[in-house]
Amino acid sequence: MRPYYQQINPTFGEWTWNENPSDQLLSSQLAYLHYLNAQWINEIIEFRQGFTRVSIVWKSPDRQNQFIREIEGLELIPVPLTSKVWQVPVCYDPMFGDDLIHLAEEKKISPSKIIELHTTPLYRIHFYGFLPGFFYLNGLDPLLYTPRKSMPGASVQPGSVALGGSQTGIYPKESPGGWHILGRTPLSLFDRQKQPPVWAKPGERIQFIPIDVQQYHDWKLSQPQFVEQ
Amino acid sequence: MTQELGKVQLLRCPPGTSFQDEGRKSGANFGIPPAGAMDLQSYLWANHLLQNPPQSVSLEFSQPGLQIAFDQETFISLAGGQAQVFVNEQLIENPSLIGIAPGDRLKIGAFQKGQYFYLCIAGGFVTETYLESGSDFDSVTESASKKTGEILFYKSRLKILDQKAKVKWNSSWFESPIIEVHPGPDWSLLTSGQQLELKSRTFQLSKNRSRMGIQLEELFVNKLPDLPTNPVFPGTVQLTPSGKIIVLMRDAGVTGGYPRILQLTEESINQLAQKKTGDSISFQLI
Numbered sequence: 236m237r238p239y240y241q242q243i244n245p246t247f248g249e250w251t252w253n254e255n256p257s258d259q260l261l262s263s264q265l266a267y268l269h270y271l272n273a274q275w276i277n278e279i280i281e282f283r284q285g286f287t288r289v290s291i292v293w294k295s296p297d298r299q300n301q302f303i304r305e306i307e308g309l310e311l312i313p314v315p316l317t318s319k320v321w322q323v324p325v326c327y328d329p330m331f332g333d334d335l336i337h338l339a340e341e342k343k344i345s346p347s348k349i350i351e352l353h354t355t356p357l358y359r360i361h362f363y364g365f366l367p368g369f370f371y372l373n374g375l376d377p378l379l380y381t382p383r384k385s386m387p388g389a390s391v392q393p394g395s396v397a398l399g400g401s402q403t404g405i406y407p408k409e410s411p412g413g414w415h416i417l418g419r420t421p422l423s424l425f426d427r428q429k430q431p432p433v434w435a436k437p438g439e440r441i442q443f444i445p446i447d448v449q450q451y452h453d454w455k456l457s458q459p460q461f462v463e464q
Numbered sequence: 465m466t467q468e469l470g471k472v473q474l475l476r477c478p479p480g481t482s483f484q485d486e487g488r489k490s491g492a493n494f495g496i497p498p499a500g501a502m503d504l505q506s507y508l509w510a511n512h513l514l515q516n517p518p519q520s521v522s523l524e525f526s527q528p529g530l531q532i533a534f535d536q537e538t539f540i541s542l543a544g545g546q547a548q549v550f551v552n553e554q555l556i557e558n559p560s561l562i563g564i565a566p567g568d569r570l571k572i573g574a575f576q577k578g579q580y581f582y583l584c585i586a587g588g589f590v591t592e593t594y595l596e597s598g599s600d601f602d603s604v605t606e607s608a609s610k611k612t613g614e615i616l617f618y619k620s621r622l623k624i625l626d627q628k629a630k631v632k633w634n635s636s637w638f639e640s641p642i643i644e645v646h647p648g649p650d651w652s653l654l655t656s657g658q659q660l661e662l663k664s665r666t667f668q669l670s671k672n673r674s675r676m677g678i679q680l681e682e683l684f685v686n687k688l689p690d691l692p693t694n695p696v697f698p699g700t701v702q703l704t705p706s707g708k709i710i711v712l713m714r715d716a717g718v719t720g721g722y723p724r725i726l727q728l729t730e731e732s733i734n735q736l737a738q739k740k741t742g743d744s745i746s747f748q749l750i
Binding site: 241243244247249255256280281283284285286287288289290292362363364365366367368369370371400402407408425427431432433 | 489493594601647690694695718719
């Protein structure tokens, strides 16, 4: 799997993978990100990662031109993905999961089936975006695909675990949001006092572990534990 | 060695007033937007007038009514739009650079031109920095904006500046309706008819605007597909399925899922920031 480079303007371009997000795509993407870090970091103002693109802002047009010449024929060996799985506790009680009951009715399945479908997969972290500490995950069960709300909710609480479209994720801070809220985690997703401010890295996986209201209130740790799987 | 800190009090602070500098050059990999002055050019100019160190934090405001009390002799500079500026109720004719005496009160009156203003103080405001920037952003700095009553500190530095040398306040650079853009990463998803329409139509700025983005008033009918979430930057123009055109600004999230049809140049981001609701613009591809 190999991306092609699209020059968008004299100091900006993107590596493009023309396929759906997957572990294979991420493995390939991580190899190209490592290559940028190792070989080109001094020529770059910044680069950003999305599901199917890596966007690069160059310090000058010359540097981008040189890059385009030098990557001709470049094909990197994908980076094997880590076996690290973060176990993220989530309380799916309706007191936190505002939209759980409604979603179950809409899909004509029980709330417990929704929880089961949501806690079964291991989700792959692809990158951070949207808000500080918000990670984009791949792996939602297609049965849970749900269009976003037509009117975004005014305020979603920090730690809210939600789904929208083919995505699921956790709101790190209070924010307006158009996703359907299933529950809440007692963990902290972003802490500016820590270096780095987040505990998980792209390529690692997330597993949602159901907990009850008592466990939620008693939860002491701000970071989840992890297993190798 | 401790340097003496000067202080000013915000007697009245309109909503949306914040500390801003050039913004963060790193942190996007944690989902942290760059933030920074909406109109970077005016920020740099205000800092330059005082010969402040680069990256000195300025006070950005976008609504009239700001009132500040000073406790010692200093200089301040103002850049961005044009507004009525008073010191102790006296209208200041050219407020680019103002000498301040102890006890002076500054008041910002009605805006005549522009939308964003930068107030710098000799020596620079002192604030906590994160990733080498003092730009306010929720969850990254202590607060997202300043409040009435708040006291701000600055590195007291009294260097006599030549007030005669001050340049005339000029805002003509942002008055042109032509916004220069590059094609965005998803430009090729548009039909040639749509591309032509984008280049030839006039759009108005809607009242839906913030430091995150500016929505345009007119709808642009399209049938572009849903796309995977990918990187966006300040100046990225997004087109939503319902036809809304949104120009992302300094506080926008670092990734987005709507097609990215255009990318403003660095200069045109500053220019657009200074446009008001109802102003007309047209895109010119370069």
